[in-house]
Amino acid sequence: MSSNTVKAKQASEITLPPKDLGWGTVLHFLIEKFSRIDATIWRQRVADGKVHWFGGEVIDANTAFLPSRRVCYYREVAAEPVIPFAHQIIYQDEHIVVACKPHFLPVTPGGEFVNECLLERVKRDTGLQDVVAVHRLDKETAGLVLFSVNSQSRPLYYQLFADGKIRKSYQAVALLSEALQQLDLPQHWQVKNRLEKSTPAFLMQQVEGEVNAFSSLSLVEKGAEFGLFELSPHTGKTHQLRLHMLSLGCPILFDKYYPQLLPKEPGQQLDFTQPLQLLAKHLSFIDPATGLDHQFESSRQLQSWPVTTESKEN
16 A cells, blocks of 8 residues: 555454465465455555564465464555544543543544544553453444453453443434324333344344344433433444334434435545434443442533534534
């Protein structure tokens, strides 16, 4: 790639499959595995020494495929968007950091983002390198994210999520159906269904089958057309709250995916004037390492309430 490309500061990792299915070399595996990246780009990365084994040994074009070995490589993009909104670190101790991210900023690198993410901002602010996000938020969603900064206690925090012992609540502004505009407040719903990947693969859809997604939704304030909702996900499926709100007939304001995917043209600039009106507002749990009863709340606000479609991100 040209010298104008942006290279990730942190290496990405992939573990090779346990059996060589005809690739012969690491390079051929990477070309096939990441087929959406032009083969000439992988050849150039290898030639430039940007691919290596986990231990640091550089991989060249002839390096043999070694089953189950870890390979490190550096993602690159031609141009990386800059998100002009601030994050906040609201808590830090020897085990965790809790940060509040703005809309549009991804938690970790992905897609066109390689360094512009909350993870890199937290590393920069704290001076720590062994930082891992214990859970994720969509880049469109603002709010609280929990990071582990201690590899010894890290499994304890993953287990909190696995055991459902993290309590999270969100705020959302959504268009009200005509029926909901007539109802008294508050209104409560329990939404349980099955969500699976759709097409394109980054979208989700409701399907028949065993329930794997469960949310509690409450309408707590109303305007003429819009409502303020409090949302509590009991499971963690991708886009769960967005789809569960849609199931009420109340799509979240400025959702570019649901109910209709709005196409993004190649090279199109991000529109910062219409952030998805979804905020991870509260995060609470008993700390498995210290025993502290943590109750975190974001000071970030959604757009002014009652909301108008002309409101801007603040």
